[in-house]
Amino acid sequence: MANSKPYVILSAAMSMDGKxxxxxxxxxFSSSKDLARVHRLRxxxxxxxxxxxTVSVDNPSLTVRHAKGRNPLRIILDPKATISPSSKIVKTSKKIHTMAIVxxxxxxxxVSILAKKGLxxxxxxxxxxxxxxxxSILAKRGIRKILVEGGGTTNWYFLKEKLVDEIIVTITPYVVGGKESVSLVEGHGFDKISYPLKLKQVKRMGSEIILHYTI
Ligand SMILES: NC(=O)c1ccc[n+]([C@@H]2O[C@H](COP(=O)([O-])OP(=O)(O)OC[C@H]3O[C@@H](n4cnc5c(N)ncnc54)[C@H](OP(=O)(O)O)[C@@H]3O)[C@@H](O)[C@H]2O)c1
Structure with missing residues (x-):
């Protein structure tokens, strides 16, 4: 499968209890130091x-602001083309290349509303x-490395299909709890404990721990 798919890094900041x-x-959840690290990664x-x-709840910009670097392509998984034309991402899509995958x-x-807005x-x-x-489409376009930044449902689909190469998770010093709060991985979940990861690096940053796993 060499070069038929980009290298996929799944990245998230979660509470100590996995939310x-x-x-x-x-x-x-992230401290300013961790935010800068994520932006360097971006x-x-x-x-x-x-x-x-994630677009509708967080209204993120998905740009590089807390570090030096260029803005990567932004990709939104939006099967029914429902993202709001007034979201930051849509509003900036004429300046920063943005794809809506429907x-x-x-x-x-x-679909034509989003296309007219510049996506x-x-x-x-x-x-x-x-x-x-x-x-495979992205690989053909020369995209070699992708950062999957959630949320939990998107993380699940990528993991379920075994498309993730690396996971970088910051454990932050908060407890959230609750059945309705989104976990790092949502979806149906695996029936068995059958998804072993290799721990590559552990870094402590103040009260946060950054874990690097490869698959
Ligand atoms: N702390 C962090 O690092 C972090 C990072 C990102 C997000 N978040 C949080 O995560 C929450 C959102 O997570 P979420 O699990 O509710 O949603 P999500 O993963 O952001 O979005 C899920 C939706 O994306 C579409 N989608 C994703 N993968 C798809 C696939 N393979 N095929 C078709 N559609 C796909 C579906 O849209 P349809 O429903 O239209 O089918 C699905 O319901 C927010 O509260 C956000 O704040 C936290």
Missing amino acids: IATRKGESK GSVDAILVGRN SETAPSRR EVIKCGKIRIDLKKLL
Whole structure:
């Protein structure tokens, strides 16, 4: 499969109990130092990818601001083309190359709204997004490294399909709890303990711990 898919890094900051957002959608767990590290990482990849809930809940810019570096391509998994035209990402998509990945059944009216706003819309998959196909399209476009920045559902799809090469997670000194708060990995979950990771590096930064795993 050499060069048929970009190298995929899954990155997140989570509470000590594995949550990436509170039940009300708060998700800014990282310290300013960790934020700078994440932004350096963003500056070193070709693309950042998130699911559409992250866009609607966090309204992120997905740019490099807390470190030096160029802004990578931004990719949103949005099967039904529902992201808001007033979101920061959509509003800046004429300046920063941004792709909306939609399904073949996405309403054409919504697709054309996003296209008019400046997003490159790519149809990939009948109802769900076909991630393997997407990664192969991106590889053909010269995208070699992607940072998957969540949320939990998107993380699940990537892990389930065994498309992740590396995981970098910051454990932050907070406890969140709650069945309704989003975990690092959502979705159906694996039936068995069958997904062994290799621990490559552990770094302590104040009260935070940064864990690097490879698959
Ligand atoms: N702490 C952190 O590091 C961090 C980072 C990012 C996000 N977050 C938090 O995570 C939360 C959002 O997570 P989430 O799990 O609710 O949502 P999410 O992963 O952001 O988005 C999920 C949605 O994206 C679409 N999607 C993702 N993968 C897909 C696939 N393979 N095929 C088709 N569609 C796909 C689906 O849209 P449809 O529903 O339209 O089918 C799915 O429901 C927010 O609260 C955010 O603050 C935290």
